[in-house]
Amino acid sequence: MSKKKQTAAEEVEQEKTGTAPEATAEETTGTKAKEKPAAEEKPAAEEKPATEEKTGSEEKPAEETAEQPRDPALAAMNDKYLRLCAEYDNFRKRSQKEKDALYADVKASAVMAFLPVYDNLVRALNQSTEDEAYKKGVEMIMSQFKATMEKLGVKEMDCLGQKFDPAYHNAVMHVDDEEKGDNEIVEVFQQGFMLGDKVIRFAMVKVAN
Numbered sequence: 060m061s062k063k064k065q066t067a068a069e070e071v072e073q074e075k076t077g078t079a080p081e082a083t084a085e086e087t088t089g090t091k092a093k094e095k096p097a098a099e100e101k102p103a104a105e106e107k108p109a110t111e112e113k114t115g116s117e118e119k120p121a122e123e124t125a126e127q128p129r130d131p132a133l134a135a136m137n138d139k140y141l142r143l144c145a146e147y148d149n150f151r152k153r154s155q156k157e158k159d160a161l162y163a164d165v166k167a168s169a170v171m172a173f174l175p176v177y178d179n180l181v182r183a184l185n186q187s188t189e190d191e192a193y194k195k196g197v198e199m200i201m202s203q204f205k206a207t208m209e210k211l212g213v214k215e216m217d218c219l220g221q222k223f224d225p226a227y228h229n230a231v232m233h234v235d236d237e238e239k240g241d242n243e244i245v246e247v248f249q250q251g252f253m254l255g256d257k258v259i260r261f262a263m264v265k266v267a268n
Contacts, residue, residue, distance in 0.1 A: 167259050170213050170252070172259060177204060178249065191201035208252075216251035218244050218262045227251060227258060232265040 078213075089151025180201045188194055216227060223230055223242040231248060239245055244264045 067221045105186075163254060163257060166211065167254050169259065170211065170254065170259055172207070173204075174252065177201075179206075180204065181250070203265075211254075212252050213252055213259065216253060216262050218247050218251060218264055220244065223264070223266045226266050227262060229261040230266045231263050234265060234267050236267040243267050 180197060183197045184194075184201060203216075218228060221244050222240070223244055226250065228244065232246075234245065236245065245265070245267045246265035247262060248265065249260075249263035252259040
């Protein structure tokens with residue numbers, strides 16, 4: 060059978076079966092190549108407006124927030140809160156200061172009650188005695204008493220040879236002595252004590268010149 064007859068037979072057979080001849084590779088490739096640019100351009104054209112709309116929607120709330128006026132009621136409440144905090148801080152500091160001052164006063168009063176014992180120990184040490192054991196015992200008691208006072212923060216005033224100061228000393232006697240300086244303390248009748256910077260008991264002294 061010749062090629063022309065075969066082709067005619069195939070066409071008749073295709074018409075009977077209702078199938079169309081398949082497109083060639085070149086025709087298929089050409090059709091896809093024509094449709095491809097349109098498909099690629101479409102997303103690019105749709106993306107740009109979406110980005111612009113998103114940017115505008117993000118900036119808008121910030122502008123509206125900046126333009127909103129301050130609430131007077133909120134400002135008044137905030138001012139009241141700050142004032143309350145300042146008042147509480149002042150109250151706390153004042154209470155602590157009063158507490159420390161009260162503690163110092165109570166300690167000073169307790170120490171004052173024991174000072175007569177100290178004075179009696181001083182008198183006992185100044186008395187001459189032949190009983191060495193007795194003298195040694197009194198010295199040990201005095202040492203223990205002074206150590207306890209130091210633990211409480213109480214210190215003896217260094218008065219002898221110092222210049223008279225009415226803020227710390229109580230002058231009960233005056234003497235003229237050319238060998239001593241002006242207003243120099245030459246004798247201590249009763250020892251003075253201090254608790255920190257506070258005078259618990261003034262020193263009773265004799266002042267020269």
